[in-house]
Amino acid sequence: MRRFDYHRAETLEHASRLLTELGDDTFLFNGGTDLLVEIRERLRRVRNVVDIKQIPGLSDITYNETRGLTFGALVTVGRLENLSLVRQRYPNLRSALASLGSIQVRNRATVVGNICRASPSADTIPPLVADGAFVHIYSRTNMRVVPICEFFTGPGRTVLAKGEIVTGITVPPAGDNTGKAYLKHGRRKAMELSTVGVAVSLAMDDGVCSDIRIALGAVGATVLRAPQAEAMLRGTRLDAEAVRSAADKAMEECTPISNVRASADYRRDMVGVLTGRAIKQALETFA
């Protein structure tokens, strides 16, 4: 491992300043479960890390019926995973949280860190995209809130400018008429990076689908929506035939690549299978 210097930020302003002033190879250090791996595996050259874990106010979790679920940058995957509210209201997010890495990793990793890493296969991104989450971003000059689907600009890339820090995420409220699911495909049942991940968030009114969002992980440069498939399903009763056609459409909408984990063709196939299964599972909420 190469050496790096450790800096502990006291405030967001302090962290932001360190990130700008310490030079190019300076990275924000939160859960560390990706950054330390990248350093040890020589994937990223790092001279300084700025630890934000002592900054007050970034560990809160709040929920209300109008604003939804908001959690701070320091909230770990494990903490959210074990929250009954998440289990009940956001089963898609809960499923993604419980499938990320291992228990040990989840006790350190944060959801905000997972999205900032911007991996196309990140588990927590598809459910957050399907739920239409918002990302809260701090900078020394202004604060901004970005819809999560606009947050990513490419693999490992986000809209964050130098010195900007994500302080939290808000997930809109989950109404009683909503159904959600996240399905992950991997070769093992745990300790997996997703080969394909599909999140679905849908709303049913009188047996008719009033809204649906489908988010596809690991089959594009960023997590993708499947807008045409969604459009085919809105206003339908989500019967088997409609779901099958939409799943076929989702296969057309994704842009997977081949690598050591799976071929592009197989990933595309799995988008079809998992989209169908995720919708079915999301509907089980109403059964």
Add this chain to the structure above:
Amino acid sequence: MKRMVEFTVNGEAREMAVNGCCSLLDALRDEVGLTGTKKGCDVGDCGACTVLVDGEPVNACLMLAVEAEGRAVETVEGLQPGVDRLHPLQDAFMRHGASQCGFCTPGILMMAKKLLDDNPHPSDEDIRFGLSGNICRCTGYTKIFDAIKSAAREMEATRP
């Protein structure tokens, strides 16, 4: 640049100067001198370095030593309740053949301790899920499952 850091290891206060980039795992092994916690991958994939920090299992390789400031770290060396007594898990691991090469054992013991502390009657599925971040390459896990179930029964029988 080295920094001073102070935390407890198995209840004992420890103070040491470490580089900012030093992992908790390296600090435990090299500075504290407790080598029971093993380095199987150094990137959080194998679980051999599992320790409890403030009661929660983490990979000691993925935590910096400076982050342990003020916290309570438990390692396999702290598992024995007394000099001549084994924790029921340790005894069960011996009796059931749950440890072969033993390299994964310290991490699995710490994970199993956490599992049984939280859930004294784990189902087979709970045990499998609880150990899913700990690689064992020798046993096929069968004997580890046996040992944890046996320890759970033992702990239940001796619980006041």
Add this chain to the structure above:
Amino acid sequence: MNMTTPIEQREFKIVGKSVKRDDVLEKVTGEAQYTGDIKLPGMLHGKIKRAAIAHARIKSIDVSKALAYPGVKAVLTHETVPRVLHYGSPHPRSASCTKDQYILDHKVRFWGEGVAAVAAISEEIADEALDLIEVEYEALPGVFEPEDAVQLGAPLIHEVGPGGNLVLDPVRVNRGDIDKGFAEADFVLEGTFAGGRPHPAYMEPNVCVADWDGSNKLTFWTSTQTSFMVRGILAEVLGLPLTKVRVLVDHMGGGFGAKQDLFQHEFLCALLAKETRRPVKMEFTRHETFVAGRSRHPCKIWLKQGFKNDGTLVARDMKLVYDSGAYGSHGPGVTIVGTTAATSLYRCENVRLEGRCVYTNTPINGAFRGYGVVQSYYALDIQMDEAAERLGMDPAELKLKNVVRAGDIAPSGHPIIGHGLEICLKHGIDVLDWTTLRGRDRTPDPKRPHIRKGWGIGCEMHGSSAYPGIKEQGNATVKVNEDGTVTLLTGAAGLGTGAHTALAQIVAEELGVRFEDVGVIHGDTDVVPWDIGAFASHTTYLVGTAAKMAAEKVRAAVLARAAMKLQVSAEEIDLSEGKVFLIAEPDRSMTVSEAMGPSRGIPAANIVANGTYEPTKSYSFAAHFTEVDIDTETGIVEVKRVVPVHDVGRVIHPIAAQGQIEGGIQQGIGHTLTEDYVIDKKTGRSLNAGLVDYKMPLSMDMPDIETIILEAAPDPGGPWGAKGVGEDPIIAIGPSIANAIHDAIGVRFHHYPITPEDILKALREKGA
């Protein structure tokens, strides 16, 4: 194998019981010392600069910047290390190996090969210094597949050896008359098979520590299965007498065969320590255990067999090509063992086999549990299943008809003892009610019609010891101390199998003392008797017999001493559970402690004896019965249940034996379904050298395993009939899964790993 010696029967007091393993006490408390736990005063850390090119000539190496880097104490390159051609394999004097390695060479033969080494005051500084070493390469065309390597005009990887990128001359085995066999056949099956590159992935990355003293003696701690081989090759290459090299290994975190080579980092660590006159530790990263470790030989097999309509196998023609990677390592041994193994398993009088082993510019393949046989029996067993299908027979029935039996000639050339495989198969068939099982619905869950079930059987046999390739010798020294306790000295390595416990059980049983009174000293080449190494499933069989022989001798000496003290003749007394007593008058007795200790006019004494055993070979057998679920939409295969039925002769420690079987099954499930160390076919670069993308089955993936061990065919060559068990399970599980997959979805696979993509593709082609 000795057909004439009857196996001693007795009422066992210690053997056959799962006594507590002493070494495990240290493991559960965290006190067990592994090589990586060693920290010596002034110790430096070594790191290896690895080539990012698969085949090249080194034009120049500039280490000046690295040497000038603060904290760096030494840098070694091919220009500064001794240039001694040596064997990578620890069996240098076995028939077929070629010396094909230098410590560092001016040529790179695989992506990741070491080209320089650094010692520095910290691991981080050593690591950083690697970037400052400037290497200029002249790229050479690489070959990454055996079929390309053997083409005329293919770039040659080595100047030594038989040429044409062959590691050794082709291994040919002929029995009977192959043409006559095929002429008698009613039908012929022919197919090609392929095995991937599974990696042992032991939990403890390779590590060593070297320390030279003022007398120019090297003390060397290393995680090895073969400490005396390490001593021998190190001494030879460094030009030292064996008295000047002491190799130590206490606990080790697994090896599974792969920790048998003498690795490049081991030489470099010793040389860096010599150069700096300070102790040096060298520890692999997990990435390095893949790149610079050893994996199983990828293999391509062509198999053609002739059958009669009654299921009799009349001809077997087989060609095997093993991919050795960039160096020979265990290629010769694997090729010989894997090829000759195909003379057996299923009876066939007319056999023609040809095995080749080929260099490629890929990471080195070496010894790994199942040693060439995993590959060849995968093909044999699957084709037997196909023959059953063709005949409309139950595969269990056809396998039962053809399995080897007592008196058949084993691959070693000896007659097989007992009906081990037949008994295992029959037992499994009965326990599982196999015929009823086969008749069950393949889609039992109407809610999940995409899940199909299947059941399959895989058979195997495997030798304990490397005979006849290596004429082995097992040694043990047993001392009876003056307080009646017993010390066993053994060179056998403790990989974690419980071998030392089994050896102590054997000594206690034979000598007649309590198990707790036997201590085991191991892992110090200056102290313990010479040992060939822990491999070939032979420790209990080979060293166990030597230990029994030594115990028998000290027992006689103890009895003689007690007789003197009791003033009777030695024939009148017996020894059991630590007590010497008169056979006719059991109340007249003394403890072994009293016999050994001082008494009036007789000082205390120490009784010592050696046991040396040079065995041939025994064979262990297994039949695995496996149930799979296949998701026909995703192609994911889930192994749900395995019933392994093993014959291991006399069981010494049942739980340890079961543990070997269950661990072997875990690895075999991985090999067959998820594990493959992938090398890019264009560049030779590793694509998944880490534990996330190299996918071993973990706790949630493992099926229920219901292990059955039968003492069906004890072999007189082992202690009370004991045979090996370490390698067997990994051989049988693979074909049992492949056959179960066929049972579930009607598709035959001839390769491993069988990926979800393969399943979906095959289902589509089948038109499902």
